[in-house]
Amino acid sequence: MKILIVDDNYTNTLIIREILKKEKHKNMLSASSAKEMFERLGVPNPGQDEAPKSSDIDLILLDMMMPEMDGIEACRLIQQYDSLKDIPIIMVTAVGDSKKLAEALDAGAVDYVTKPINKVELMARIRLALRLKREKDWHKERDQRIQSELRLAALVQNAVLSAPIADPLVQIDALYKPSYELAGDLYSWYSLGEGRYGIILLDIMGHGISSSLFCMFIASMLKETVNTYVEPEKVIQELNRRFNQLCIEDQLIQYYFTAIYLVVDTRLNKIDYVNAGHPPGLFFHEDGSVTKLNTVCPPVGLFDKIEANTVTIPYEGNGHIVLYTDGLLEVLPGSQEEQIQLLEDTLQGNHTLDKEKMQSLFFEEGLPQEREDDKCLVWISLEKGENIV
Numbered sequence: 001m002k003i004l005i006v007d008d009n010y011t012n013t014l015i016i017r018e019i020l021k022k023e024k025h026k027n028m029l030s031a032s033s034a035k036e037m038f039e040r041l042g043v044p045n046p047g048q049d050e051a052p053k054s055s056d057i058d059l060i061l062l063d064m065m066m067p068e069m070d071g072i073e074a075c076r077l078i079q080q081y082d083s084l085k086d087i088p089i090i091m092v093t094a095v096g097d098s099k100k101l102a103e104a105l106d107a108g109a110v111d112y113v114t115k116p117i118n119k120v121e122l123m124a125r126i127r128l129a130l131r132l133k134r135e136k137d138w139h140k141e142r143d144q145r146i147q148s149e150l151r152l153a154a155l156v157q158n159a160v161l162s163a164p165i166a167d168p169l170v171q172i173d174a175l176y177k178p179s180y181e182l183a184g185d186l187y188s189w190y191s192l193g194e195g196r197y198g199i200i201l202l203d204i205m206g207h208g209i210s211s212s213l214f215c216m217f218i219a220s221m222l223k224e225t226v227n228t229y230v231e232p233e234k235v236i237q238e239l240n241r242r243f244n245q246l247c248i249e250d251q252l253i254q255y256y257f258t259a260i261y262l263v264v265d266t267r268l269n270k271i272d273y274v275n276a277g278h279p280p281g282l283f284f285h286e287d288g289s290v291t292k293l294n295t296v297c298p299p300v301g302l303f304d305k306i307e308a309n310t311v312t313i314p315y316e317g318n319g320h321i322v323l324y325t326d327g328l329l330e331v332l333p334g335s336q337e338e339q340i341q342l343l344e345d346t347l348q349g350n351h352t353l354d355k356e357k358m359q360s361l362f363f364e365e366g367l368p369q370e371r372e373d374d375k376c377l378v379w380i381s382l383e384k385g386e387n388i389v
Contacts, residue, residue, distance in 0.1 A: 041084055042055065174376065185376040233309055288348070296309055
């Protein structure tokens with residue numbers, strides 16, 4: 001443990017050193033001015049130079065009244081550096097002015113002792129400051145460990161997202177921006193053979209770790225579910241059954257997720273879908289008309305069983321389908337109905353995904369939105385193919 005004593009009076013420094021020595025503190029440094037203190041901390045020009053990433057100083061005993069720069073101003077400057085601001089500072093002062101002492105505490109000092117120095121009082125305040133620092137360091141290390149684990153979890157979560165598909169008759173891609181490191185949105189698609197593709201986009205209620213864990217649970221069973229049941233209504237019902245098997249006891253929150261699942265059949269030129277409480281997907285046909293993939297059943301997980309009926313949409317020629325989560329709507333003004341209409345107007349035209357344009361419209365930093373939410377957009381481009389009856 002290293003203590004830095006900062007005082008322009010050599011006698012005061014000597015007294016504090018002797019007190020600390022008798023209490024078995026051997027690792028001490030001293031500075032006769034704020035400038036020298038900053039040099040000891042690795043900042044030769046405070047306010048201009050960057051501080052080192054870490055400091056070996058565990059505690060600073062800082063004289064309040066010093067020439068050139070007083071202790072209060074020095075304390076304020078220390079707080080500007082992330083690597084230094086957690087070092088506990090105890091003001092050593094002969095000033096009895098309560099306003100000055102309050103100013104020192106507001107500037108970042110954790111405590112103070114008055115001159116002439118009382119040995120018992122000084123050591124008690126040092127022990128308290130060091131105990132608080134140890135607790136803060138423990139919390140900081142724990143938070144860093146948690147952040148590291150969250151980053152790893154985010155990489156795993158991102159790895160389960162489907163890669164783009166570029167089939168001669170269908171192209172599938174997505175843009176995705178989680179509001180936190182872990183998110184509650186999930187998109188996946190699977191080749192079902194014979195020119196068919198199963199595509200799903202879902203949005204777990206809430207954010208953060210709990211939503212991401214539900215997301216990973218669903219991701220773990222999606223491929224098997226989609227390939228086994230294929231038909232949209234059966235897939236949604238099976239997801240509902242499996243989700244309810246979690247049986248979380250004493251939960252204060254009813255967890256559920258909205259989802260839209262569709263099967264694109266490029267041979268029969270049709271779309272089969274079920275929308276479970278999700279914002280309506282938009283199907284842009286070659287003739288300029290738009291079909292909304294509206295809600296046909298409740299969200300998954302709200303009820304033990306749900307009735308879901310597959311809706312079929314035939315198509316001819318080229319077109320594109322856009323699926324999205326409600327976080328994307330929130331960057332648009334107006335009511336939800338107005339937002340969907342504005343989205344429809346914006347996405348008309350070119351059937352091919354323009355990623356750069358979509359990025360600037362919906363995913364750039366600083367776009368207005370009512371609250372922070374995950375944002376996801378799935379784009380399905382359909383090419384004209386031969387209809388097989």
